[in-house]
Amino acid sequence: MSIFGAVMVPHPPIILPEIGRGQEREIQETIDAYEQAAAFAAGLQADTYIISSPHTVMYPDYFHISPGRGAAGDMAAFGAPQVRLEADYDTELVRGITVLAKERGIPAGTLGERDERLDHASLIPLYFLRKYLQGSRPRIVRIGLSGLPLSLHYKLGETVRNAADALGRRIVWIASGDLSHKLKEDGPYGLSAEGPLYDRQIMEVMGSGNFKKLLEFPEDFCRKAAECGHRSFVMMAGALDGKNVQAQALSHQDTFGVGYGVCTYRVVEPDPYVRLARLAVEEYIGNGRLLQVDYDAAAEPGASGAAEKGPAFDKPGASKEEPAAGRQGVVSAASLPEDILRRRAGAFVSLHEAGNLRGCIGTIAAVQKNLAEEIISNAVSACSLDPRFSKVRPDELPLLDISVDVLGPAEPVQSQDQLDARRYGVIVTKGARRGLLLPDLDGVDTPGQQIWIACRKAGIDPGEKGIKLERFEVVRHE
16 A cells, blocks of 8 residues: 555645734634644655645646656745745656556656746645654655546546555655635635535535545536636545545635635555455446455465455555456455454444445354355345345445444343443344344434334334343444
8 A cells, every 4th residue: 555645735825924924813723724634644654745736837738747856945926935945856756657647648747847946835735744744854746737637637646646556655645725716705706606615515525535526526617616626636536546535624714715625534444344345245246256265375375364464455456356366256365354264253244325225134143154254145145135125236336335243142131121222232033033133223222222123124013022132242344
Protein backbone atom coordinates (compact mmCIF):
# COMPACT_ATOMS: atom_id res chain seq x y z
CA MET A 1 0.00 0.00 0.00
CA SER A 2 1.43 3.37 -1.02
CA ILE A 3 -1.25 5.94 -0.18
CA PHE A 4 -1.91 6.30 3.53
CA GLY A 5 -4.23 9.27 3.58
CA ALA A 6 -5.32 12.56 2.06
CA VAL A 7 -6.70 15.96 2.96
CA MET A 8 -9.02 18.36 1.18
CA VAL A 9 -8.10 21.96 2.03
CA PRO A 10 -8.80 25.47 0.70
CA HIS A 11 -6.24 28.13 -0.15
CA PRO A 12 -7.54 31.64 0.68
CA PRO A 13 -4.56 33.96 1.17
CA ILE A 14 -6.49 35.84 3.86
CA ILE A 15 -6.22 32.77 6.09
CA LEU A 16 -2.57 33.64 6.80
CA PRO A 17 -2.16 36.20 9.60
CA GLU A 18 0.58 37.95 7.65
CA ILE A 19 -2.04 38.73 4.99
CA GLY A 20 -5.33 38.73 6.91
CA ARG A 21 -4.02 41.09 9.62
CA GLY A 22 -6.91 40.20 11.87
CA GLN A 23 -9.53 39.42 9.23
CA GLU A 24 -8.48 35.78 9.32
CA ARG A 25 -10.23 35.48 12.66
CA GLU A 26 -13.54 35.65 10.80
CA ILE A 27 -12.79 32.16 9.46
CA GLN A 28 -11.34 30.78 12.70
CA GLU A 29 -13.31 27.57 12.28
CA THR A 30 -11.53 26.96 8.98
CA ILE A 31 -8.16 27.80 10.54
CA ASP A 32 -8.73 25.35 13.39
CA ALA A 33 -9.77 22.63 10.94
CA TYR A 34 -6.77 23.40 8.72
CA GLU A 35 -4.42 22.97 11.69
CA GLN A 36 -6.07 19.64 12.48
CA ALA A 37 -5.78 18.48 8.87
CA ALA A 38 -2.12 19.54 8.66
CA ALA A 39 -1.29 17.69 11.87
CA PHE A 40 -3.12 14.64 10.51
CA ALA A 41 -1.19 14.75 7.21
CA ALA A 42 2.17 15.20 8.93
CA GLY A 43 1.38 12.41 11.37
CA LEU A 44 1.06 9.92 8.51
CA GLN A 45 4.81 10.31 7.93
CA ALA A 46 4.73 10.40 4.16
CA ASP A 47 7.83 10.05 2.03
CA THR A 48 6.23 12.39 -0.48
CA TYR A 49 3.22 14.71 -0.47
CA ILE A 50 1.25 14.94 -3.71
CA ILE A 51 -0.30 18.40 -4.18
CA SER A 52 -2.99 18.83 -6.82
CA SER A 53 -3.27 22.55 -7.42
CA PRO A 54 -5.75 24.65 -9.41
CA HIS A 55 -3.26 27.52 -9.62
CA THR A 56 -0.11 25.96 -11.01
CA VAL A 57 0.29 25.68 -14.80
CA MET A 58 -2.99 24.54 -16.36
CA TYR A 59 -3.58 23.46 -19.95
CA PRO A 60 -6.84 22.47 -21.66
CA ASP A 61 -5.48 19.14 -22.89
CA TYR A 62 -2.46 18.31 -20.72
CA PHE A 63 -1.62 17.66 -17.05
CA HIS A 64 1.48 19.59 -16.06
CA ILE A 65 3.73 17.97 -13.44
CA SER A 66 6.36 20.35 -12.13
CA PRO A 67 9.88 19.53 -13.34
CA GLY A 68 13.25 20.09 -11.72
CA ARG A 69 14.67 19.25 -8.33
CA GLY A 70 12.56 21.64 -6.28
CA ALA A 71 10.88 25.02 -6.09
CA ALA A 72 10.35 28.02 -3.86
CA GLY A 73 7.63 30.61 -3.66
CA ASP A 74 6.34 33.49 -1.60
CA MET A 75 3.19 35.47 -0.99
CA ALA A 76 4.53 38.77 -2.35
CA ALA A 77 1.58 39.04 -4.71
CA PHE A 78 -0.63 39.28 -1.62
CA GLY A 79 1.51 41.78 0.24
CA ALA A 80 3.51 39.31 2.33
CA PRO A 81 6.88 38.62 0.67
CA GLN A 82 8.22 37.44 4.02
CA VAL A 83 6.05 34.33 3.75
CA ARG A 84 8.42 32.17 1.73
CA LEU A 85 8.70 28.40 1.49
CA GLU A 86 10.84 25.87 -0.32
CA ALA A 87 10.17 22.27 -1.21
CA ASP A 88 12.06 19.45 -2.90
CA TYR A 89 10.48 17.50 -5.75
CA ASP A 90 10.46 13.71 -5.78
CA THR A 91 12.12 13.45 -9.17
CA GLU A 92 12.06 9.66 -9.27
CA LEU A 93 8.32 9.56 -8.60
CA VAL A 94 7.73 12.28 -11.20
CA ARG A 95 9.53 10.12 -13.78
CA GLY A 96 7.50 7.09 -12.75
CA ILE A 97 4.23 8.97 -13.10
CA THR A 98 5.05 10.37 -16.53
CA VAL A 99 6.17 7.01 -17.90
CA LEU A 100 3.09 5.21 -16.59
CA ALA A 101 0.77 7.99 -17.78
CA LYS A 102 2.21 7.70 -21.29
CA GLU A 103 1.66 3.94 -21.27
CA ARG A 104 -1.99 4.54 -20.32
CA GLY A 105 -2.59 7.25 -22.89
CA ILE A 106 -2.91 10.07 -20.35
CA PRO A 107 -1.41 13.36 -21.60
CA ALA A 108 0.71 14.26 -18.59
CA GLY A 109 4.31 15.25 -18.01
CA THR A 110 6.79 17.98 -17.20
CA LEU A 111 6.58 19.94 -20.45
CA GLY A 112 5.35 23.49 -20.75
CA GLU A 113 6.38 25.04 -17.46
CA ARG A 114 5.64 28.78 -17.49
CA ASP A 115 6.43 29.66 -13.89
CA GLU A 116 8.67 27.52 -11.71
CA ARG A 117 7.61 29.25 -8.48
CA LEU A 118 5.29 27.55 -6.01
CA ASP A 119 1.77 28.88 -6.51
CA HIS A 120 -0.36 30.06 -3.59
CA ALA A 121 -2.63 26.99 -3.76
CA SER A 122 0.48 24.93 -2.96
CA LEU A 123 2.11 27.41 -0.59
CA ILE A 124 -0.82 27.72 1.80
CA PRO A 125 -1.14 23.97 2.51
CA LEU A 126 2.65 23.80 2.92
CA TYR A 127 2.51 26.81 5.29
CA PHE A 128 0.30 24.82 7.66
CA LEU A 129 2.01 21.49 7.07
CA ARG A 130 5.52 22.66 7.88
CA LYS A 131 4.48 23.49 11.45
CA TYR A 132 4.07 19.77 12.09
CA LEU A 133 7.03 18.39 10.14
CA GLN A 134 9.45 19.14 12.99
CA GLY A 135 11.77 21.22 10.84
CA SER A 136 12.11 18.76 7.98
CA ARG A 137 11.80 20.06 4.43
CA PRO A 138 8.83 18.51 2.61
CA ARG A 139 9.29 16.46 -0.53
CA ILE A 140 6.44 16.93 -2.95
CA VAL A 141 5.06 16.28 -6.41
CA ARG A 142 2.98 19.20 -7.69
CA ILE A 143 0.35 18.42 -10.33
CA GLY A 144 -1.79 20.89 -12.23
CA LEU A 145 -5.37 20.40 -13.35
CA SER A 146 -6.53 20.45 -16.96
CA GLY A 147 -9.58 21.03 -19.12
CA LEU A 148 -9.78 17.29 -19.82
CA PRO A 149 -12.76 15.21 -18.61
CA LEU A 150 -13.20 14.39 -14.94
CA SER A 151 -12.68 10.73 -15.74
CA LEU A 152 -9.11 11.44 -16.88
CA HIS A 153 -8.39 13.37 -13.68
CA TYR A 154 -9.57 10.30 -11.78
CA LYS A 155 -7.44 8.03 -13.94
CA LEU A 156 -4.37 10.20 -13.37
CA GLY A 157 -4.90 9.93 -9.61
CA GLU A 158 -4.90 6.14 -9.94
CA THR A 159 -1.75 6.36 -12.04
CA VAL A 160 0.06 8.43 -9.41
CA ARG A 161 -0.78 5.84 -6.78
CA ASN A 162 0.33 2.97 -9.02
CA ALA A 163 3.64 4.70 -9.69
CA ALA A 164 4.12 5.17 -5.96
CA ASP A 165 3.29 1.48 -5.46
CA ALA A 166 6.01 0.50 -7.91
CA LEU A 167 8.59 2.63 -6.09
CA GLY A 168 7.47 1.68 -2.59
CA ARG A 169 6.69 5.32 -1.78
CA ARG A 170 4.54 6.25 1.19
CA ILE A 171 2.39 9.13 -0.08
CA VAL A 172 -0.25 11.49 1.29
CA TRP A 173 -2.41 13.51 -1.10
CA ILE A 174 -3.16 17.20 -0.52
CA ALA A 175 -6.12 18.20 -2.67
CA SER A 176 -5.99 22.00 -2.68
CA GLY A 177 -9.17 23.74 -3.77
CA ASP A 178 -11.80 26.26 -2.73
CA LEU A 179 -15.46 25.44 -3.30
CA SER A 180 -18.01 27.74 -4.96
CA HIS A 181 -17.12 31.43 -5.41
CA LYS A 182 -20.77 32.46 -5.76
CA LEU A 183 -22.28 32.07 -2.32
CA LYS A 184 -23.33 35.60 -1.33
CA GLU A 185 -24.70 38.68 -3.00
CA ASP A 186 -22.07 40.82 -1.29
CA GLY A 187 -19.25 38.40 -2.04
CA PRO A 188 -16.53 39.19 -4.58
CA TYR A 189 -18.24 37.11 -7.28
CA GLY A 190 -21.89 37.56 -6.33
CA LEU A 191 -24.50 34.86 -5.82
CA SER A 192 -25.80 32.15 -8.11
CA ALA A 193 -28.38 29.50 -7.31
CA GLU A 194 -25.82 26.83 -8.12
CA GLY A 195 -23.27 28.15 -5.61
CA PRO A 196 -24.83 27.11 -2.28
CA LEU A 197 -26.19 23.94 -3.89
CA TYR A 198 -22.71 22.96 -5.06
CA ASP A 199 -21.21 23.53 -1.63
CA ARG A 200 -23.90 21.48 0.06
CA GLN A 201 -23.52 18.59 -2.38
CA ILE A 202 -19.73 18.60 -2.45
CA MET A 203 -19.50 18.56 1.35
CA GLU A 204 -21.94 15.63 1.48
CA VAL A 205 -19.83 13.71 -1.02
CA MET A 206 -16.44 14.59 0.42
CA GLY A 207 -17.57 14.22 4.01
CA SER A 208 -18.82 10.70 3.34
CA GLY A 209 -15.97 9.60 1.08
CA ASN A 210 -18.46 8.59 -1.63
CA PHE A 211 -15.97 9.64 -4.29
CA LYS A 212 -17.64 8.09 -7.32
CA LYS A 213 -20.33 10.76 -6.98
CA LEU A 214 -17.73 13.38 -7.92
CA LEU A 215 -17.87 12.15 -11.51
CA GLU A 216 -21.63 12.78 -11.63
CA PHE A 217 -21.40 16.57 -11.17
CA PRO A 218 -22.39 18.14 -14.52
CA GLU A 219 -19.71 20.37 -16.02
CA ASP A 220 -22.23 23.16 -16.60
CA PHE A 221 -23.37 23.03 -12.99
CA CYS A 222 -19.77 23.28 -11.75
CA ARG A 223 -19.11 26.19 -14.08
CA LYS A 224 -22.16 28.12 -12.90
CA ALA A 225 -21.16 27.50 -9.29
CA ALA A 226 -17.70 28.91 -10.10
CA GLU A 227 -16.03 26.13 -8.17
CA CYS A 228 -12.26 25.99 -7.89
CA GLY A 229 -11.19 22.59 -6.63
CA HIS A 230 -13.49 19.97 -8.10
CA ARG A 231 -10.88 18.50 -10.46
CA SER A 232 -8.34 18.53 -7.66
CA PHE A 233 -10.72 16.49 -5.50
CA VAL A 234 -11.43 14.08 -8.37
CA MET A 235 -7.72 13.47 -8.89
CA MET A 236 -7.30 12.71 -5.18
CA ALA A 237 -10.32 10.38 -5.34
CA GLY A 238 -8.65 8.40 -8.11
CA ALA A 239 -5.61 7.84 -5.91
CA LEU A 240 -7.91 6.50 -3.19
CA ASP A 241 -9.87 4.25 -5.56
CA GLY A 242 -10.62 0.85 -4.07
CA LYS A 243 -9.20 1.75 -0.68
CA ASN A 244 -10.97 1.46 2.64
CA VAL A 245 -11.17 5.12 3.64
CA GLN A 246 -12.27 6.77 6.87
CA ALA A 247 -13.58 10.19 5.87
CA GLN A 248 -14.09 13.07 8.28
CA ALA A 249 -15.52 16.48 7.41
CA LEU A 250 -13.93 19.04 9.74
CA SER A 251 -15.44 22.33 8.63
CA HIS A 252 -17.24 24.38 6.00
CA GLN A 253 -17.51 28.17 5.93
CA ASP A 254 -18.71 30.78 3.44
CA THR A 255 -17.92 33.95 5.41
CA PHE A 256 -16.48 35.86 2.46
CA GLY A 257 -18.80 34.46 -0.20
CA VAL A 258 -16.38 31.68 -1.16
CA GLY A 259 -16.69 28.13 0.14
CA TYR A 260 -13.90 26.73 2.29
CA GLY A 261 -14.15 23.03 3.10
CA VAL A 262 -11.72 20.88 5.10
CA CYS A 263 -11.84 17.07 5.20
CA THR A 264 -9.40 14.29 6.10
CA TYR A 265 -9.13 10.76 4.74
CA ARG A 266 -7.35 7.91 6.47
CA VAL A 267 -6.68 4.73 4.52
CA VAL A 268 -7.20 1.74 6.79
CA GLU A 269 -6.50 -1.91 6.20
CA PRO A 270 -9.76 -3.70 5.35
CA ASP A 271 -11.05 -6.17 7.88
CA PRO A 272 -10.00 -9.61 6.52
CA TYR A 273 -13.37 -11.17 7.42
CA VAL A 274 -15.28 -8.52 5.49
CA ARG A 275 -12.81 -8.59 2.62
CA LEU A 276 -13.23 -12.35 2.30
CA ALA A 277 -17.03 -11.95 2.20
CA ARG A 278 -16.76 -9.19 -0.39
CA LEU A 279 -14.41 -11.25 -2.50
CA ALA A 280 -16.86 -14.16 -2.39
CA VAL A 281 -19.75 -11.92 -3.47
CA GLU A 282 -17.71 -10.35 -6.29
CA GLU A 283 -16.57 -13.74 -7.58
CA TYR A 284 -20.09 -15.14 -7.58
CA ILE A 285 -21.97 -12.13 -8.95
CA GLY A 286 -19.23 -10.68 -11.12
CA ASN A 287 -17.60 -13.86 -12.45
CA GLY A 288 -20.20 -16.58 -11.88
CA ARG A 289 -18.08 -18.86 -9.74
CA LEU A 290 -17.55 -19.82 -6.13
CA LEU A 291 -14.46 -18.50 -4.40
CA GLN A 292 -12.01 -21.25 -3.48
CA VAL A 293 -9.49 -21.30 -0.64
CA ASP A 294 -6.01 -22.48 -1.64
CA TYR A 295 -4.84 -24.33 1.48
CA ASP A 296 -1.61 -25.49 -0.18
CA ALA A 297 -0.42 -21.88 -0.37
CA ALA A 298 -0.08 -21.79 3.41
CA ALA A 299 2.56 -24.49 3.21
CA GLU A 300 4.63 -22.94 0.45
CA PRO A 301 8.32 -22.36 1.26
CA GLY A 302 8.79 -19.03 2.95
CA ALA A 303 5.08 -18.63 3.77
CA SER A 304 4.52 -17.10 7.15
CA GLY A 305 1.53 -16.68 9.43
CA ALA A 306 -1.40 -14.67 8.17
CA ALA A 307 -1.04 -12.03 10.84
CA GLU A 308 2.43 -11.26 9.51
CA LYS A 309 1.68 -11.46 5.79
CA GLY A 310 -1.58 -9.54 5.58
CA PRO A 311 -4.13 -10.12 2.81
CA ALA A 312 -2.52 -11.21 -0.44
CA PHE A 313 -5.14 -9.29 -2.38
CA ASP A 314 -3.88 -6.01 -0.89
CA LYS A 315 -0.39 -6.34 -2.32
CA PRO A 316 0.60 -3.70 -4.90
CA GLY A 317 -0.45 -4.82 -8.35
CA ALA A 318 -2.72 -7.64 -7.13
CA SER A 319 -6.34 -7.40 -8.18
CA LYS A 320 -9.43 -8.48 -6.31
CA GLU A 321 -9.99 -11.21 -8.89
CA GLU A 322 -6.45 -12.54 -8.55
CA PRO A 323 -5.74 -12.79 -4.82
CA ALA A 324 -3.62 -15.92 -4.99
CA ALA A 325 -0.59 -15.37 -7.21
CA GLY A 326 -2.65 -14.53 -10.28
CA ARG A 327 -5.07 -17.46 -10.01
CA GLN A 328 -8.57 -16.19 -10.57
CA GLY A 329 -11.28 -17.23 -8.15
CA VAL A 330 -8.80 -18.37 -5.50
CA VAL A 331 -7.76 -16.83 -2.20
CA SER A 332 -4.57 -17.99 -0.53
CA ALA A 333 -5.00 -19.52 2.93
CA ALA A 334 -1.67 -17.95 3.84
CA SER A 335 -3.28 -14.52 3.44
CA LEU A 336 -6.03 -15.21 5.98
CA PRO A 337 -5.94 -14.93 9.78
CA GLU A 338 -5.18 -18.18 11.53
CA ASP A 339 -8.43 -17.96 13.52
CA ILE A 340 -10.56 -17.95 10.38
CA LEU A 341 -8.96 -21.20 9.18
CA ARG A 342 -8.90 -23.17 12.42
CA ARG A 343 -12.13 -22.07 14.08
CA ARG A 344 -15.62 -23.38 13.38
CA ALA A 345 -18.56 -21.12 14.21
CA GLY A 346 -21.85 -19.85 12.91
CA ALA A 347 -21.71 -16.60 10.98
CA PHE A 348 -24.07 -14.14 9.32
CA VAL A 349 -23.18 -12.04 6.28
CA SER A 350 -25.25 -8.87 5.82
CA LEU A 351 -25.38 -6.69 2.71
CA HIS A 352 -26.57 -3.08 2.75
CA GLU A 353 -27.00 -0.62 -0.10
CA ALA A 354 -27.47 3.09 0.64
CA GLY A 355 -28.19 2.16 4.24
CA ASN A 356 -30.93 -0.32 3.34
CA LEU A 357 -30.73 -4.08 3.87
CA ARG A 358 -29.99 -5.89 0.60
CA GLY A 359 -29.53 -9.43 1.90
CA CYS A 360 -28.67 -11.34 5.06
CA ILE A 361 -28.05 -15.06 5.41
CA GLY A 362 -26.25 -16.95 8.13
CA THR A 363 -25.87 -20.08 10.18
CA ILE A 364 -26.60 -20.45 13.89
CA ALA A 365 -23.94 -23.13 14.23
CA ALA A 366 -21.05 -24.17 12.02
CA VAL A 367 -21.89 -26.28 8.98
CA GLN A 368 -18.63 -25.80 7.04
CA LYS A 369 -15.17 -27.11 7.85
CA ASN A 370 -13.91 -23.73 9.06
CA LEU A 371 -14.98 -20.13 9.49
CA ALA A 372 -13.49 -19.08 6.15
CA GLU A 373 -15.70 -21.54 4.29
CA GLU A 374 -18.66 -20.50 6.47
CA ILE A 375 -18.24 -16.85 5.47
CA ILE A 376 -17.81 -17.66 1.78
CA SER A 377 -20.91 -19.88 1.71
CA ASN A 378 -23.08 -17.39 3.58
CA ALA A 379 -21.84 -14.43 1.53
CA VAL A 380 -22.92 -16.21 -1.66
CA SER A 381 -26.29 -17.04 -0.11
CA ALA A 382 -26.80 -13.47 1.12
CA CYS A 383 -26.31 -12.02 -2.37
CA SER A 384 -28.34 -14.62 -4.23
CA LEU A 385 -30.66 -16.70 -2.03
CA ASP A 386 -32.27 -14.35 0.48
CA PRO A 387 -35.99 -14.83 -0.39
CA ARG A 388 -36.79 -11.23 0.57
CA PHE A 389 -34.62 -9.80 -2.20
CA SER A 390 -33.72 -10.33 -5.83
CA LYS A 391 -30.24 -11.51 -6.67
CA VAL A 392 -27.60 -8.77 -6.47
CA ARG A 393 -26.75 -7.34 -9.89
CA PRO A 394 -23.14 -6.80 -11.06
CA ASP A 395 -23.68 -3.03 -11.23
CA GLU A 396 -24.57 -3.01 -7.52
CA LEU A 397 -21.25 -4.47 -6.36
CA PRO A 398 -19.47 -1.12 -5.83
CA LEU A 399 -22.46 0.13 -3.80
CA LEU A 400 -22.58 -2.68 -1.25
CA ASP A 401 -21.58 -2.35 2.37
CA ILE A 402 -20.84 -5.78 3.87
CA SER A 403 -20.61 -6.88 7.48
CA VAL A 404 -19.83 -10.26 9.03
CA ASP A 405 -21.14 -11.35 12.42
CA VAL A 406 -19.34 -14.30 13.98
CA LEU A 407 -21.53 -15.99 16.58
CA GLY A 408 -20.36 -17.09 19.99
CA PRO A 409 -21.87 -20.13 21.72
CA ALA A 410 -25.54 -19.91 22.64
CA GLU A 411 -26.62 -20.21 26.26
CA PRO A 412 -30.16 -20.73 27.59
CA VAL A 413 -31.91 -17.96 29.52
CA GLN A 414 -35.03 -18.12 31.64
CA SER A 415 -36.56 -14.76 30.78
CA GLN A 416 -36.05 -11.65 28.70
CA ASP A 417 -34.66 -9.97 31.83
CA GLN A 418 -31.41 -11.76 31.03
CA LEU A 419 -31.25 -10.24 27.55
CA ASP A 420 -29.70 -7.00 26.32
CA ALA A 421 -30.65 -5.89 22.81
CA ARG A 422 -27.29 -4.21 22.28
CA ARG A 423 -25.05 -6.92 23.68
CA TYR A 424 -26.84 -10.20 22.98
CA GLY A 425 -28.53 -11.78 20.00
CA VAL A 426 -31.52 -13.99 20.71
CA ILE A 427 -32.63 -17.44 19.53
CA VAL A 428 -36.24 -18.54 20.00
CA THR A 429 -37.28 -22.19 19.69
CA LYS A 430 -40.65 -23.93 19.77
CA GLY A 431 -40.54 -27.53 18.66
CA ALA A 432 -38.90 -27.68 15.23
CA ARG A 433 -39.33 -23.96 14.64
CA ARG A 434 -36.36 -21.76 15.39
CA GLY A 435 -35.60 -18.11 14.78
CA LEU A 436 -32.61 -15.86 15.39
CA LEU A 437 -32.03 -12.13 15.60
CA LEU A 438 -28.63 -10.48 15.76
CA PRO A 439 -27.83 -7.87 18.44
CA ASP A 440 -27.36 -4.13 18.06
CA LEU A 441 -29.71 -3.58 15.14
CA ASP A 442 -31.13 -0.20 14.19
CA GLY A 443 -34.70 0.18 15.46
CA VAL A 444 -34.48 -2.81 17.80
CA ASP A 445 -33.95 -1.33 21.24
CA THR A 446 -35.50 -3.79 23.71
CA PRO A 447 -35.39 -7.55 24.37
CA GLY A 448 -39.15 -7.62 23.85
CA GLN A 449 -38.72 -6.31 20.31
CA GLN A 450 -35.95 -8.84 19.69
CA ILE A 451 -38.10 -11.77 20.80
CA TRP A 452 -41.12 -10.59 18.78
CA ILE A 453 -39.12 -10.24 15.56
CA ALA A 454 -37.27 -13.55 16.06
CA CYS A 455 -40.59 -15.31 16.65
CA ARG A 456 -42.14 -13.82 13.54
CA LYS A 457 -39.15 -14.97 11.48
CA ALA A 458 -39.59 -18.51 12.81
CA GLY A 459 -43.35 -18.61 12.30
CA ILE A 460 -43.94 -18.69 16.05
CA ASP A 461 -46.78 -16.76 17.68
CA PRO A 462 -45.00 -14.60 20.31
CA GLY A 463 -47.86 -15.36 22.69
CA GLU A 464 -47.34 -19.13 22.58
CA LYS A 465 -46.30 -20.85 25.76
CA GLY A 466 -43.15 -22.92 26.11
CA ILE A 467 -40.92 -20.80 23.88
CA LYS A 468 -37.29 -21.47 24.74
CA LEU A 469 -34.89 -18.54 24.77
CA GLU A 470 -31.15 -18.52 24.17
CA ARG A 471 -28.73 -15.65 23.99
CA PHE A 472 -25.38 -15.30 22.25
CA GLU A 473 -22.73 -12.67 21.69
CA VAL A 474 -21.22 -11.78 18.35
CA VAL A 475 -18.03 -10.24 17.04
CA ARG A 476 -19.06 -7.85 14.29
CA HIS A 477 -16.67 -7.15 11.43
CA GLU A 478 -17.54 -4.08 9.32
